[in-house]
Amino acid sequence: MRYQTTAIHGGRGDDSGKGAVNYPIYLSSTFQQDNMTEFKEFVYSRGNNPTRASVEELVADLEGAEHALAYATGMAATSNVFELFQKGDKILLNNNVYGGTWRFVSNLFQRRGISYEIVDDFNTYDFAGVTPDVKAVFLETPSNPLLEVTDIRRVSREAKERGILVIVDNTFMTSYFQRPLELGADIVVYSATKYYAGHSDILAGLTVLHDDELYNKLRFFRNTTGGVLSPFDSFLLQRGIKTLPLRLDKHQSNALSIAQFLSDHEAVEQVFYPGLKGDKGYELQRKQASGDGGVLSFLFREKAYDMETFVENLHFFGFTVSLGGVESLICRPATMTHESYAKELQEKIGIRQNLLRLAVGIEDSEDLIEDLRQAFEKAKK
Numbered sequence: 001m002r003y004q005t006t007a008i009h010g011g012r013g014d015d016s017g018k019g020a021v022n023y024p025i026y027l028s029s030t031f032q033q034d035n036m037t038e039f040k041e042f043v044y045s046r047g048n049n050p051t052r053a054s055v056e057e058l059v060a061d062l063e064g065a066e067h068a069l070a071y072a073t074g075m076a077a078t079s080n081v082f083e084l085f086q087k088g089d090k091i092l093l094n095n096n097v098y099g100g101t102w103r104f105v106s107n108l109f110q111r112r113g114i115s116y117e118i119v120d121d122f123n124t125y126d127f128a129g130v131t132p133d134v135k136a137v138f139l140e141t142p143s144n145p146l147l148e149v150t151d152i153r154r155v156s157r158e159a160k161e162r163g164i165l166v167i168v169d170n171t172f173m174t175s176y177f178q179r180p181l182e183l184g185a186d187i188v189v190y191s192a193t194k195y196y197a198g199h200s201d202i203l204a205g206l207t208v209l210h211d212d213e214l215y216n217k218l219r220f221f222r223n224t225t226g227g228v229l230s231p232f233d234s235f236l237l238q239r240g241i242k243t244l245p246l247r248l249d250k251h252q253s254n255a256l257s258i259a260q261f262l263s264d265h266e267a268v269e270q271v272f273y274p275g276l277k278g279d280k281g282y283e284l285q286r287k288q289a290s291g292d293g294g295v296l297s298f299l300f301r302e303k304a305y306d307m308e309t310f311v312e313n314l315h316f317f318g319f320t321v322s323l324g325g326v327e328s329l330i331c332r333p334a335t336m337t338h339e340s341y342a343k344e345l346q347e348k349i350g351i352r353q354n355l356l357r358l359a360v361g362i363e364d365s366e367d368l369i370e371d372l373r374q375a376f377e378k379a380k381k
């Protein structure tokens with residue numbers, strides 16, 4: 001089965017004997033056992049639930065992976081992976097990651113005795129200098145919010161030689177556009193709240209991997225800490241995945257049209273989108289992914305245009321955090337998604353106050369461009 005067919009026919013088939021075309025929602029916290037010695041596949045829903053198992057199998061199949069685990073949120077997935085590390089370990093991460101991930105690293109690592117190093121550019125980073133305490137690389141590519149592209153093959157090769165795990169947050173791409181495991185990564189993390197679920201209605205997280213030992217550890221930690229995806233949300237996630245390829249194609253073509261429009265507009269200083277020919281990640285993105293996604297950021301020229309007037313006059317771009325839903329959204333990372341970064345660090349890595357991030361939806365691109373154009377006109381000083 002190819003990707004789109006798996007998206008629709010993957011996961012578990014109805015096992016109730018009733019012929020339902022959608023896998024049922026098993027709203028049961030616990031499952032009766034037939035005898036006292038041998039337990040069945042499902043015992044208690046924190047450990048395993050049929051509806052969750054169905055979507056996990058689907059996600060693993062889509063990525064050609066051995067295993068997938070579903071969580072209550074993307075941060076529950078990321079936290080679950082961070083449980084693999086302990087006192088004395090060190091993690092390398094790229095310099096712009098989702099603000100919630102940064103909040104975890106900059107607050108909870110210290111309490112756990114884990115250290116970290118922020119790497120400005122993994123594409124040129126000299127791995128020969130890493131110390132033996134480095135146990136993992138955590139990266140996002142394209143990154144949030146600056147859409148920087150990291151060479152997953154290079155990082156994985158260098159890391160593997162040194163026994164370092166590579167963890168990729170693939171939220172912006174999904175397995176439809178990019179498969180980090182095929183490029184050498186060990187664990188892929190997702191906020192499935194975004195494109196996988198696709199309708200801004202649920203929170204969900206995923207991890208995807210091949211390795212049995214790591215999988216058993218993650219499963220044990222998840223059962224212990226409890227951040228599992230509910231049966232109802234598992235159903236909604238599986239439903240969302242059925243249209244993932246269709247939606248992503250449209251998100252992406254809309255995003256490219258908007259990126260091109262913004263690049264030519266005098267209210268815009270710079271556009272960050274790897275699908276734009278002039279973007280510094282353009283070539284690399286073509287080598288490791290089959291698409292560029294639906295998120296882009298741009299620097300607003302505040303000297304000539306008023307940013308507040310612009311944002312407040314948009315009709316189709318909701319001013320809020322998040323991405324990956326069918327509707328378009330706009331946010332200011334410095335005060336919203338990435339407010340957990342200290343001001344100086346934001347400045348240093350380029351998350352400026354006049355940076356706006358667009359999560360481009362699947363509306364008609366001409367309506368979206370018209371909307372941006374009229375808001376810029378109103379905002380002209």
Ligand SMILES: Cc1ncc(COP(=O)(O)O)c(C=O)c1O
Nearest residue numbers: 073074075098144171191193204
């Ligand atoms: C790249 C990325 N990773 C992880 C997360 C966290 O996911 P969640 O909000 O589902 O906990 C987000 C949320 O915005 C994100 O954008």
